[in-house]
Amino acid sequence: MEEERGKSYAQITLYNQLIKEMDDLYRVYAKNCNLSETAFWILYCIREREEGAFTQREICGYWFYTPQTVNSALKNMTEEGLLTLRAEEGNRKNKRIYLTEKGKExxxxxxxxLMKAERRALAAVGEQEAEVFLRTMKKHTELFRGEIVKLTEGAEPI
Structure with a gap:
């Protein structure tokens, strides 16, 4: 039992280290490109989806950032000339995010x-292994979310 427990702790430790290492790879890349991590992910998701498809609230939900973090990054990016924000018709509070020419560049x-590098790295893993990895990580995340909910019943929803 103790040996099995030790192995599972070692696996969780390695898993957490790998997640942190991946986060750090993106953070360092963004920093080396003179972008904040939040600004990088905002540009990433705009590129991933059709431009103007996101509001601030949608970015918060998509990347798990707080509204304050996204609002601050959007303000800075607008001041730097990377983005413009336009109110939706009928709802002046909701603003869609658009790239400027400088933002597109x-x-x-x-x-x-970076997206091309991600695809090359995942392709090198192999399609079958990548599918198993992603399916397993999704399942683990869902199960872990359930465990966290159990631990924090009555707290703010996750």
């Missing part, structure tokens, strides 16, 4: 090459 120079 930044995405092409910084985000697109």
């Amino acid at each position: 930044t995405v092409d120079r910084i985000v697109v090459p």
Whole structure:
């Protein structure tokens, strides 16, 4: 029992270290490109989806950032000339995010090459292994979310 428990702790430790290492790879890449981590992910998701498809609230839900974090990054990015925000018709509070020409150039120079590198790395893993990995990680995340809910019943929903 103790040996099995030790192995599961070692696996969780390695898993957490790998997640942190992946986070750090993206953070360092963004920093080396003179972007904040939040600004990088905002540009990434705009590139991933059709431009103007996101509001601030949607970005918060998509990347698990707080509204304050996204609002601050959007403000800075607007001031830097990377983005413009336009109110939706009929709802002046909801603003859609659009790239400026400078923003499009930044995405092409910084985000697109990284996305290509991600695809090459995942392709090198192999399609079957990548599918198993993603399916397993999704399942683990869902199960872990359930465990966290049990531990924090009555707290703010996850």
